[in-house]
Amino acid sequence: MKTFKNIFLTLLMISTLQSCIVSEKPNIDFFSDAGYDFKGAKFTSFNVPMLLAKPYIKKALREDGESEELVNLVKKISKIKILTVENGSKEMLNDYVRYLNNSHYEDWATIKHDGDNVNVRVKQNGDAIKNMLITVNSDKELVFVDVKGSFTAGDISKMINSFSDK
Template sequence: MKTLKNIFLVILTIGMLQSCIVSEKPNIDFFQNSKYDFKGAQFASINVPMVLAKSYIKKALREDGESEEMISLIRKASKIKLLTVTNGSQQMLNDYVQYLNNHHYEEWATIKHDGDHINIMVKQDGDVIKNMLLTVGSNANEMVFVDVKGNFTANDISKMINSVSTQ
């Protein structure tokens, strides 16, 4: 029985760690479109397993001196995907924004912080924000896209925006 339990734990651990693997295939919907010509753009994507990541993210935020309100937002996130793009173009970024507009995302904020532009777009289901997409980049050639799924309120997003803009 103990051997069976150990085998189960090993399989479960491998399954959780498998999603930590960095891939060169895009993991965000628009960039998965095989018909779009990305003109030499290179991708690196990470699916962040929330079971493992939440404690690390909360610890890092506490070490950076973030408020408990910001740390509590992490509890509301259910899935995070990261995608980095190098050799991108302004046209690709414009097409991405158009794709989001066509799929009922709303732009909530554009923030300039430490030379980078941070764009926040959300998709709502009633009063609940189910999906938040952040685009971070200092230029169109190198960008980071963060796709956060969860159950957020408008107040949660406002707190996050205010914490970034006041720094």
């Protein structure tokens, strides 16, 4: 029985850590389109294993002096995917924005900080927000964060306000 338990725990740990593997294939829908010419853009993507990440995120927010409300928002997150793009073009970013508009994402905020633009878009179904896309656009790199969870408009507003105050 002890051997079975060890094998089960090993398999569980391997399956949990598999999502930590970094890939050069895009993990966000628009960038997975094989028919689109990305003109030499280089992708790095990974899925964040929430089981492992939530405690670290909460600890980091508390250490940074964030409000307990913001820390509690982490509980509502079910999945995070991150994609970085090197050598991305403005044309590609504009096509991505059109794709999001066609997919019914609403532009909620654009925050400018040290020459970088941070854009927050959400997909809302009634009062429930199940998906939030955050885009960070700097001169040399693009970062896309796809956050899935169960949020309210108030949750997203609190998050935006906490970051725009800084």
